[in-house]
Amino acid sequence: MPAEPRYRRIAEELRQAIAEHAYGPGGRLPSEGALAERYAVSRGTIRQALMLLRHDGLVTSRRGTRRVVLDDAPVQDFAQMQSFARWARSIGEVPDGAVIRQGWHPADDAEQRQLRITPGARVLRVLRLRHLSGRPAMLERTSYPEPVGAIVEPLPPDTVSVTEFLERGGVAVADAEHTIDLVLADAEDAEHLGCAVGDPLLRERRRTTDPAGVPLEWSQDRYLPGSIAFVVHNSLASTPLTRHHMVPDGRDG
Amino acid sequence: MPAEPRYRRIAEELRQAIAEHAYGPGGRLPSEGALAERYAVSRGTIRQALMLLRHDGLVTSRRGTRRVVLDDAPVQDFAQMQSFARWARSIGEVPDGAVIRQGWHPADDAEQRQLRITPGARVLRVLRLRHLSGRPAMLERTSYPEPVGAIVEPLPPDTVSVTEFLERGGVAVADAEHTIDLVLADAEDAEHLGCAVGDPLLRERRRTTDPAGVPLEWSQDRYLPGSIAFVVHNSLASTPLTRHHMVPDGRDG
DNA sequence: AAACCGAAGTTGTATGGCCAACACCTCGTT
DNA sequence: AACGAGGTGTTGGCCATACAACTTCGGTTT
Structure with a gap:
């Protein structure tokens, strides 16, 4: 300690x-x-x-x-932004989560680039539904590279906080880059979040890396709107926030 | 210099x-x-x-x-995040803008709190439509406190960059806090952005302050989705990004 | 072959000092 | 009353040093 x-x-x-x-x-x-x-x-x-x-x-x-x-x-501190469960508890809600589907797949283009892995490598894709005090709040599609995925895979499906588990396993998160925009719910989103297809969702794509700069996860979280907002502070002293322009058919989806 | x-x-x-x-x-x-x-x-x-x-x-x-x-x-640097016009030019688009309506009003609750002014004070409310290369991109509702408003008021309605003008006038922006979430277009949004009422928009609420901590503006920008995203970086070293929970009928609208 | 150990290299934490740039107030002058 | 000069307090920028904590790598031992 x-x-x-x-x-x-x-x-x-x-x-x-x-x-x-x-x-x-x-x-x-x-x-x-x-x-x-x-x-x-x-x-x-x-x-x-x-x-x-x-x-x-x-x-x-x-x-x-x-x-x-x-x-x-x-x-809030870094840990609270990093972990859905920790954040939920800090605002007095009861976090909950369940794995809907998971499995190993060959990495696609975006995963190769985001996780900096070679074309042949596999990733563990996990689809997870997150609740706030019983109500569905967010659908999470995460890709883990080989070593991290091996740790995540055997976890019970109802593990509340994967992040906290990884920490105890010695996996330390040091940096994260978030991209926030708006998407429309597809059939899968609608089914699990309980909304209609085409309903708007707030999307947060996130890539986290360890202290050595090695990517640990790449995730795409979709929040039901109305109860969540992201707050950023920037100043002359540090400018961590940028606006991004996307071409109509932007890849990296 | x-x-x-x-x-x-x-x-x-x-x-x-x-x-x-x-x-x-x-x-x-x-x-x-x-x-x-x-x-x-x-x-x-x-x-x-x-x-x-x-x-x-x-x-x-x-x-x-x-x-x-x-x-x-x-x-990007602070200036690019701060000014729509500067950002637009940096991505190779032609910025444009026009004031739709402006006028002095007694500050409401949110304005009093955000701009730290006394109940009696007036604010200059400006409704401005922003274009990217000719296409509507964002609708901006900004409130300026008395001294700043007095500088902004006489500007021609088609001023492309208010921020750059304020800078030359000696108004320096040092800090900004951004809250990003999702809203549905109201009648006014729909009319000017050319979308339907109820269409989802990406909202950025922003409060900027000068080097002394005095609020300079409070703005509510609504972006047409699909071409804009916000990117934030955070790390153990600095955590400028936080998640926020809002009660269903959150004030500060 | 695997585990351990130690040396070298590198960043983090902390001290102490110096001067410049700037804000703010006071006082004196106009 | 308005303006200006100067003094004081405060933060920004830069330097030099020392040691602690940690990674890495090579060599040694097991």
């Missing part, structure tokens, strides 16, 4: 203080020097902590004045 | 080198020490540059080994 570095612990404390309105929205944070003294660390360490808050959009920062608290920002 | 700091220039060079496949996808970057020597700067400066690439998802980084190039990542 590696101890959290100091700058992360300090960031956590500041995050909590902000959440409790210790400085109020629009209020000013103490200066870096003051914080350094309070926590008995150097200014550099304080700056590292504040960087985290800045990237999450909790505070601004500009030369000359103290940092300003932006808002009670909707910050 | 302030000179770009060194770490940003170095990041730009590395970005370009990666784009030209100088290290190849899955390849390894030179060590921090080697880069520091090459650019004749300290390791700290190199690390600042590499942080930028890491947040954008171009490279991984973990203790013990050299950084790995993740992919030709879809990176």
